[in-house]
Amino acid sequence: MDKIGGSNNRNNKGNNVGKRSRRKNNSEGNDYISHLPEAIILHILSFLPLKELVAVSLLSRLWKSMVLTLISVVPSNLNLDELDMMGKYICRREICYPGNSHGHIPYSAHQSRCYSIRAARRKFEQFVERTLLLHTGCTIERLRLSICYDAESEYTKRIDRWVQFSLRNDVRHLELNFSRGKLFRLRGWDKIYELPHGNFAPKNLKSCILNYCKLKLSIFAVFGSLQTLYLKQVKIIDCSIATIGELVAKCPTLEDLFLEYCVIPNDFMVSDQDMKIKRLVLIHCKTDEWPMFPIEISAPDLLILTIVGRYLMTSSVRKALHLAEVLIDIPQKYADHVQGDALGSLLTSLNHCQTLALSTWCIQVLPTGENLLQQLPIQLLNLRHLRMAVGWTKQEFPGIACLLRSCPNMERLTLDMFEPVNVDWAEFEDDIPTIFDFEEHSYWQSQNLPFQCLQYSLKTVEVNGFAGRSNEMQMIQFLLENARVLEKMAIFFIRTQTSAASTQQQNNHMQLQNNSLQLLNFPRASSQAQIEIFGNPYNNIM
Structure with a gap:
């Protein structure tokens, strides 16, 4: 009996365990x-x-x-970055290697690496295909497609499909970046990706960034809503018809146009029609033949203009009546009088600008044209803020004086000090322009023509990177002695990196102290002028 009863108890326990197991399995299977x-x-x-x-x-x-x-x-935000996703596939070991009958991988390290890259690329391709297919017909807020393009790769047709998808679907902000392939194999302009033909007309696209590709303007019909276009390392290849006028005509709502390290047709920046753009940025662009190009445009609504490049050609911007900010930076060592004429002509056409920033090259070159300018033919009457990058070389003095005379209503002057760089006047062989024939130490005292801005309008001066050199001290003294309505001069000493116990540190400390006392003791034409010195031992404010 006990034996039978014991058996029944064990069976009951087994049944209970079975029931609990079935209930557990059932609960795991429920959706x-x-x-x-x-x-x-x-x-x-x-x-x-x-x-x-x-x-x-x-x-x-x-x-x-x-x-x-x-x-x-x-609306989705899609960031499809091939290099990033391939790296994750490989690092997470999501790549399956084919093995032999013993389970070993018969590959060398190099072969395994190549196989990993090819397999990761295939996974990326499949993921992009599924993602875009899933979003067909849907609104996409942002689409960023970053591709490791290789002209010798077999999947160029897939890239064409992805680009066509991005330009034919409802994408609001688009970035197409084909520069990642440079990490694997450097290529010339002839080997970079060319956008496919398609007569594209995206209706809701508001911003577009294209990086490292060839572009024909003829492939686009119209961008009905485009406000910002950023072209970086883009070569515009339909040279016979491509101009900025044609580009803007295809973008009736375009406000901001950026061209950075682009190769453009020779006359791309020449157009007679009025453009509605508000911001134009040209950074290190060139043509196939020259590192410079003419700029002849009409932009009644232009607010911000930035030009950075190697040289200038004769240029003008017409009807820019509302121009707020202009930056011109030519990081070049060489120049001739033609460059001076080109810069003077350009600045004259920008006479409505309110803020102007110029590099040391511009300052040295400006007065060296054929007429050896002491001031611009047309004054910058609307200019309120002048910013200059200077090294306080002798060759900058005439340009600084020319600009001060050309800005009679200037209220704010900013001087950013850098290492001195003298422009090399190659066209003049061994002789520099005659406008530089003066005594350096007495230049500012010898100026006879009046500076209206110093007499009536200049209220604020900011000096950045002050080192206490002789030319710097002379300029500060000149401004203080002649700026009759000056209210504030802020001087920021250059930062030095030396150990606290070094002799150099002690010398710097003494020099800062002496310079500070000398600056504070300069006579001032304005009784309201306050000098603020930053970076010295005492942080003087007087």
């Missing part, structure tokens, strides 16, 4: 999420990263429908 309200499911899905969201869409038709509902309600 509790699918029966939730749709709003809650969509809220949960909204927290998933893009990769997981695409994976969920592959589970079933129901889940694909849910994902489609989500991305149709909430």
Whole structure:
């Protein structure tokens, strides 16, 4: 009896364990999420990263429908970066290597690396295909497609499809970057990616960034809503018809145009029509033949103009009546009088600007044209803030004086001090222009023509990187003795990096102290002028 009873007890225990196991298995098999309200499911899905969201869409038709509902309600932000995603695939060991019968991988380290890259690229391609297919017909807030393009790769047609998708679907902010391929193999302009033909006319695209590709303006019909266009390392190749006028005509709402390290047709920046752009930035652009190009445009709404390059050609910007900021920086060592004429002509056409920033090259070159300017033919009457990058070389003095005379209503002057760099006057052989024939130490005292801004308008002077050199002290003294309505001069000493116990540190300390006392004791034409010195031992304010 005991034996039978014991057996029954053991059987009962086994049955109970079996029931609990079945209940556990049943609970694990139940789908509790699918029966939730749709709003809650969509809220949960909204927290998933893009990769997981695409994976969920592959589970079933129901889940694909849910994902489609989500991305149709909430515009997506897609960042498809090939190099970044390939690195993650490889680092996470998501690449499966084919082995031999013993399970070993019969590859050398180099072969394994090449196989990993090819396999990771295939995974990236598949992911992009699924992602874009999933978003067909949906609004995409931001799409960034960064590709390791290689002209010898076999998947150029896929890239064409992705680009066509981005330009034919409802994308609001687009970035197409093909520069990552340079990390694997450097190529000339003939080997970079060329945007496909398609007569594209994106209606809702507001901003577009193109990086490292060839572009024909003829492939676009119109950008109905485009406000910002940024071209970086782009070569515009339909030279016979491509001009900035044609580009702007295809973008009726364009406000900001950036061209950085681009190769453009010779007359790309020449146009007769009025353009509505508000900001124009040209940084180190060139043509196939020359490192410079003429700028002849009409821009009645232009507010900000930036020109950075190697040389200047005769240029003008017409009708820029509302110009707020202008920056011209030519980081070049050489010049001739033609450059002086070109800069003078350009500044004369910008006579409505309110803030002007010039590099040391511009300051040295400006007065060296054929007429050896002491002031611009047309004064900059609207200019309120002049900013100059100076090294306080002798060759800068005439340019500084020319600019001070040309800005009669200037209220603020900023001097950013750098290491001295003298322009090399190659065209003049061994002789520099005659305008530089003067005694350096007495130049400012010898100036006879009046400086109206010093008499009536200059209120604030800011000096950055002050080192206490003789030419710097002379300029500060000249400004203090002649600026009759000056209210504030802020001087920021250059920072030195020496150990606290060194002899050099002690000498710097004494020099700072002496310079500070000398600056504070300079006579002032304005009784309201306050001098603030930063970076000295005493932080004087007087």
